[in-house]
Amino acid sequence: MERVVELAAERLDWLFRGLLEHWGPQHWWPGETPFEIMVGAVLTQNTAWTNVERAIANLRRADALDAEAIAGLSPQALAEHLRPAGYFNVKARRLQAFCRWYLAQGGFEALRAQPTERLRAALLDVHGIGPETADDILLYAFERPVFVVDAYTRRLFARLGWIPESTGYEPLRRAVERALGPDVPRLNELHALIVQQGKTTCRPKPRCAACVLQAQCRHAGLPGSDGTTAREDR
């Protein structure tokens, strides 16, 4: 879990270039302001983005897309707005915990003055903010040079044969950051491209025949890799 993971820089370059050429720039994060990006980061936990958009639209329609309004709503009223995003009771509590913290810290400008590691630790102390949500916020709202590891990343890298499926969050994050360097636009684009690849091609039932990476992927050609048979674990 805490073993150091090694990822050669040229492998990451190859991945980045291949995905970028195939999919084009992804223009992430979908969100208009840093605060909206942070709200989206919480709401998208284990949830399809289309559902998150509905919840954010509800907040906007209620003129409640700011920290004071969200913190001031009753948990029940907030949960109603969040309903389309799923887990609405859980997320209402998490969003209010986040907004109370955000206001107590003095808002965006005050937070932006903090060094990345300190900000990251503070985010992780907020109830409902785990490593991925914290890194979403750091990268896409505060434009800090961190890599966001998600389920797509782990699945893709494991199928490529680069890491064991069980690799922990921090070792994987460090490995990618080491290989890519502190390049915010590239860290932004790589995560976005991996999500695109994971949603369309490197799915739970992979579509290896349509995959730009198949020539270098250990998984291509395995049972189930054409998506017509059962998953490889059955």
Place this chain on the structure above:
DNA sequence: ACCCAGGGTCATA
């Protein structure tokens, strides 16, 4: 009628 989605917390062994 399934399976899945840009996770995190909490209880248990």
Place this chain on the structure above:
DNA sequence: TATGACCATGGG
């Protein structure tokens, strides 16, 4: 420290 239950809507 590591696994498992739980949270819940909406699209394919």
